[in-house]
Amino acid sequence: xxxxxxxxxxxxxxNVCFHTPEGIVHAVNGVSFKVLDGETIAVVxxxxxxxxxxxxxxxxxxxxxxGEITGGKAYYKGKDLLGLSEDELAPFRGKEIALVFxxxxxxxxxxxxxxxxxxxxxxxxxxxxxxxxxKKALTYLEWVGIPDVGRRLSDYPHQFSGGMRQRVMIAMxxxxxxxxxxxxxxxxxxxxxxxxxxxxxxxxxxKQFGMSMIWITHDLGVVxxxxxxxxxxxxxxxxxxxxxxxxxxxxxHPYTLALLAALPRVDHRRDVAKLRSIRGSPPDNLNFPKGCxxxxxxxxxxxxxxxxKPTLEYVADGHLAACWVNVETGKPRx
Amino acid sequence: xxxEKTFPEGSAEDxxxxxxxxxxxxxxxxxxxxxxxxxxxxxxFLLLFxxxxxxxxxxxxxxxxxxxxxxxxxxxxxxxxxxxxGRDILARTIYGGQISVIIGLSAAFVMVFVGxxxxxxSGYFGGWIDAVLMRITEAxxxxxxxxxxxxxxxxxxxxxxxxxxxxxxxxxxxxxxxLIIGLTSWMSLARIxxxxxxxxxxxxxxxxxxxxxxxxxxxxxxHILPNTIAPIIVAATLGVASAIIGESYISFLGxxxxxxxxxxxxxxxxxxxxxxxxxxxxxxxxxxxxxxxLSINFVGDGLRDALDPRSRLI
Numbered sequence: 001x002x003x004x005x006x007x008x009x010x011x012x013x014x015n016v017c018f019h020t021p022e023g024i025v026h027a028v029n030g031v032s033f034k035v036l037d038g039e040t041i042a043v044v045x046x047x048x049x050x051x052x053x054x055x056x057x058x059x060x061x062x063x064x065x066x067g068e069i070t071g072g073k074a075y076y077k078g079k080d081l082l083g084l085s086e087d088e089l090a091p092f093r094g095k096e097i098a099l100v101f102x103x104x105x106x107x108x109x110x111x112x113x114x115x116x117x118x119x120x121x122x123x124x125x126x127x128x129x130x131x132x133x134x135k136k137a138l139t140y141l142e143w144v145g146i147p148d149v150g151r152r153l154s155d156y157p158h159q160f161s162g163g164m165r166q167r168v169m170i171a172m173x174x175x176x177x178x179x180x181x182x183x184x185x186x187x188x189x190x191x192x193x194x195x196x197x198x199x200x201x202x203x204x205x206x207k208q209f210g211m212s213m214i215w216i217t218h219d220l221g222v223v224x225x226x227x228x229x230x231x232x233x234x235x236x237x238x239x240x241x242x243x244x245x246x247x248x249x250x251x252x253h254p255y256t257l258a259l260l261a262a263l264p265r266v267d268h269r270r271d272v273a274k275l276r277s278i279r280g281s282p283p284d285n286l287n288f289p290k291g292c293x294x295x296x297x298x299x300x301x302x303x304x305x306x307x308x309k310p311t312l313e314y315v316a317d318g319h320l321a322a323c324w325v326n327v328e329t330g331k332p333r334x
Numbered sequence: 335x336x337x338e339k340t341f342p343e344g345s346a347e348d349x350x351x352x353x354x355x356x357x358x359x360x361x362x363x364x365x366x367x368x369x370x371x372x373x374x375x376x377x378x379f380l381l382l383f384x385x386x387x388x389x390x391x392x393x394x395x396x397x398x399x400x401x402x403x404x405x406x407x408x409x410x411x412x413x414x415x416x417x418x419x420g421r422d423i424l425a426r427t428i429y430g431g432q433i434s435v436i437i438g439l440s441a442a443f444v445m446v447f448v449g450x451x452x453x454x455x456s457g458y459f460g461g462w463i464d465a466v467l468m469r470i471t472e473a474x475x476x477x478x479x480x481x482x483x484x485x486x487x488x489x490x491x492x493x494x495x496x497x498x499x500x501x502x503x504x505x506x507x508x509x510x511x512x513l514i515i516g517l518t519s520w521m522s523l524a525r526i527x528x529x530x531x532x533x534x535x536x537x538x539x540x541x542x543x544x545x546x547x548x549x550x551x552x553x554x555x556x557h558i559l560p561n562t563i564a565p566i567i568v569a570a571t572l573g574v575a576s577a578i579i580g581e582s583y584i585s586f587l588g589x590x591x592x593x594x595x596x597x598x599x600x601x602x603x604x605x606x607x608x609x610x611x612x613x614x615x616x617x618x619x620x621x622x623x624x625x626x627x628l629s630i631n632f633v634g635d636g637l638r639d640a641l642d643p644r645s646r647l648i
């Protein structure tokens with residue numbers, strides 16, 4: 001099977017579940033999406049909606065067991081990554097697809113120096129000797145804005161602040177020149193000003209290195225001017241996928257609408273508008289309801305929502321949604 | 335206004351204390367531990383006694399028998415007295431000390447090596463590998479160590495030829511004792527390492543290392559193992575002490591290192607016949623064992639406190 005030219009990653013019908021003592025947890029249920037060359041997509045959803053698991057399974061990084069990829073394909077440059085063994089995946093990890101993790105406080109090894117951690121992957125993938133790897137590491141650490149890099153290479157992670165550590169992680173991944181960078185909530189653990197700095201850094205990075213990017217987040221506000229396309233996930237499935245403008249201005253799914261309504265806004269006066277939340281909680285992944293998983297929390301719910309699950313369909317040009325309702329009229333879509 | 339002169343030269347960063355590495359911090363804490371420093375000094379003295387002492391007495395002299403002067407009490411010619419066949423006890427404690435220390439260190443090395451290997455493999459991979467390795471570990475624990483040691487010592491003695499390193503000949507039984515002690519003492523370390531691995535492998539930095547394509551063996555030994563170094567160092571230190579004691583009791587029972595090679599343990603063998611009549615036969619080697627083990631244990635205690643990551647004292 002081949003994929004279209006210009007498609008970097010194509011995931012088809014990915015299913016991932018976890019075997020737990022309570023039963024089988026269906027974390028990802030039939031997720032399909034594409035990432036084009038040089039494109040940035042954002043994956044948005046509540047905690048536990050399967051966004052991280054989905055990306056981790058592509059690189060074989062979910063613990064197996066208890067995790068299990070029960071179906072699907074993930075074509076990267078035309079090659080299915082899901083069928084590969086740990087050894088076969090190693091050349092893809094970091095070199096082709098790099099990951100930046102959520103919490104920079106725990107994703108660096110506390111007992112190894114910065115130099116050791118940053119150069120290790122460079123030495124392995126680029127086949128450089130220690131000295132050249134060090135030079136390369138210095139270049140990228142400087143690029144991400146670590147001050148006084150030369151002197152700090154022999155420091156340990158605890159001597160850096162959270163924002164600096166995230167910069168280090170980004171430098172580590174950049175040095176490998178991946179074609180696809182997956183950022184798993186890279187700003188969630190940081191405070192707002194540092195978050196803004198990291199986002200600026202990432203934008204600059206995209207401009208200069210032109211890699212594709214998947215930005216996982218639960219904050220629609222963060223990705224508005226970062227991504228070109230946004231995928232909204234709920235309960236392990238994609239509920240809406242559209243270009244940024246379409247998604248924000250011509251929202252088609254009640255869940256996305258609710259997410260947008262929950263965003264705090266600078267122009268809201270405190271006494272007028274209270275911060276809204278989505279009522280209820282995400283469904284128990286152990287046993288999904290029969291119909292639409294969002295039905296119990298949905299403001300637009302119809303009778304058919306309780307009995308059959310909507311599939312992801314084109315509702316407008318380049319705009320996919322999985323919903324029975326036309327949210328503009330509140331009536332069933334034909 | 336001439337403000338500049340009121341400030342010291344250099345920027346604020348130059349005034350900042352250089353960051354302490356983990357080992358420097360541990361060393362500072364260790365130095366504050368009085369018992370540990372006492373133990374370390376005593377240990378240094380005992381090592382000097384055994385290794386520098388060899389410059390004053392030859393090994394031939396230590397093994398030289400002269401029945402004319404058998405069982406002489408300490409005097410100016412023989413400061414520690416002589417044994418039942420007229421050998422000089424001072425010279426023998428010096429050479430015996432070397433053997434005891436070598437056995438202690440090597441056996442601890444064997445113990446650490448096996449313990450780390452079993453513990454890290456077991457903890458990292460889990461599943462059936464863990465189950466098999468842990469059942470083997472439990473089997474080793476449930477056999478009373480003394481029986482295992484004695485049977486192995488009896489079985490393997492005289493099967494290893496003598497070896498010569500740097501001009502001095504070691505009885506082959508030394509190697510046997512090292513292996514026996516090392517191979518019967520790794521279990522608790524393996525369990526410690528396994529427990530550390532079980533919790534450390536869940537850390538995000540392990541997934542981060544995997545996500546850059548780091549090979550599994552490098553994740554185990556290059557990324558996770560350095561995080562467990564503190565308990566390993568402590569266990570290894572205490573392992574040296576228990577290996578020295580282990581050697582003593584095997585040799586005391588006559589199954590350990592064979593004469594004429596002296597060890598503190600086999601010097602005690604036979605001394606029990608003269609407990610009252612010639613106490614210098616056991617006081618000196620026995621006292622040296624006591625002091626060595628005591629000082630190593632003090633050092634181990636100090637290391638345990640110095641390397642404790644929860645201790646934020648400097």
